[in-house]
Amino acid sequence: MSMLEAAHENEIELEGACEGSLACSTCHVIFMDEELYQKLPEPSDEENDMLDLAFGLTETSRLGCQIIAKPELDGMRLALPPATRNFAVDGHVPKPH
């Protein structure tokens, strides 16, 4: 089961606009434990392409739809990116589309 699916099964509001097809970045999650993050297999090019566009990207960010539950990841803590009060009106850098 992916973390996106797990979130939905537990009524956690993790957006999954493209429903797990690597065509968006809305299921972006942040690993709280660097060690567990390092245990993950590297993101594919396709996942990295979507992470490029994720809001609030960090060094331990991944897409929730690509993280599959495994015994080695037991106890992992995932944070959702911060809500957006820092959307500056001035000095806002446009993102490509």
Next chain:
Amino acid sequence: MPLHVCVVGSGPAGFYVAKKLLKRFDFARVDILERLPAPFGLVRSGVAPDHPETKVVINQFSRTAEDERCRFFGNVCLGTDVSLEELRKIYHVVVLAYGAESDHRLGIPGEDLEGVFSARQFVWWYNGHPDGKDLPINLNNVETAVVLGQGNVALDVARILLRSPSELSSTDIAEHAVKALRTSRIRKVYVVGRRGPVQAACTAKELREILGLKGVEIVINEADLQTTDCDLEELQSSRIHKRVFDLFCKSATFTKCAGRDKQLQFVFFRAPVSLLAAEDGIHVRGVHLQKTRLEGNNPRKLVGTGEFEELDCGLVLKSIGYKSLPVPDLPFDHKKGVVPNYFGRVRSSDATNETERGLYVAGWLKRGPTGIIGTNEVCAQEVVTSIEEDVNRAVVSNLKEVPGSVGLESILSEKNKRYITFEGWERLNETEMEKGAVKGKPREKIVGIDEALAIGLAKEKE
């Protein structure tokens, strides 16, 4: 007491706002207005036909529309059918999310020659947008096209011109477009940017896709891949640009490939000076470009070098940015092409911090025409938070009685204006899918407004 909300525009901006309002307020009643028969904005008419996974978000937008507190009003146009002033009287909250349906102009000679279009017009044409079907485009006697701009829309239009029509024929591309593409003689597409590969606005996924396009040779001038210290600084501070630049570098090694009958050439550091007319004085025959250079640091400035070049072509697609359109009684910043706003609250002018009670903007009308579908989720969060604050502080009060939907229905019926409900759209949707199934396509879009209305407005079967 219900909070009556009207959202104008049914693209991602409008739907994310509606979704979040319905979640935030049990007592919200949200009406979504859309001037076309079909909802979903650029998800339907902007996302390329060969990118179906990007359209999956329609599923959750449909779930929002099916909420009993939400009503879709298709075929209703702000300005023509109902004024902003009227909406503000009958709803507690009005959120304008009608996007950007116009274009930035180059402002150069020859811009209005035949064979010169904005990328938006071309995208509307191949995506079956009702306003795009009569585009006077002729691909039969054109061998070379020039796309101005290097963002993702530029790559989309280049890719649709170069992808084999047989691959496109199993997508939801409009029938008139795939027919024209089957007899297209275009074999070469230039994608031209004023700056270098370090500054290109496209993103990795789209670039990776077009560089790997079957049957297409990629041409990049290796000299353009040289970087200055300023470039390296820019690359270091931007993950997106670094990965895009790396892709350009890798692809430069693929330039000579046998068995490819089409060419895609990335041209950097060239700014368009004029579009050149053929002997008939009517059709475009080429683009006159000035070589450019980036100078200085923080900010870097783009300067002309005084050296010029020409590219021959029979089709020019300008992909230099969309622009929003103003409506009466709406404060508008004509320079930036957006509605001045404070976290989504419409400001009474761009010179004041006073805001218009109960009036908000979301999406491209708020932020300018940038970002992807998901950007609207974040944007909607901000707007809905502003609305919530205003409701809590009684700047907007749902204790004041307003007619909401009932008021809108009354205005429309006085004008004999019929609107398409979401059920009407679902009928239209089914019809499109049935027509598509026969041809091995996910849908065959119904492009004519009259035909769409006939299906969408039909009475329910008993």
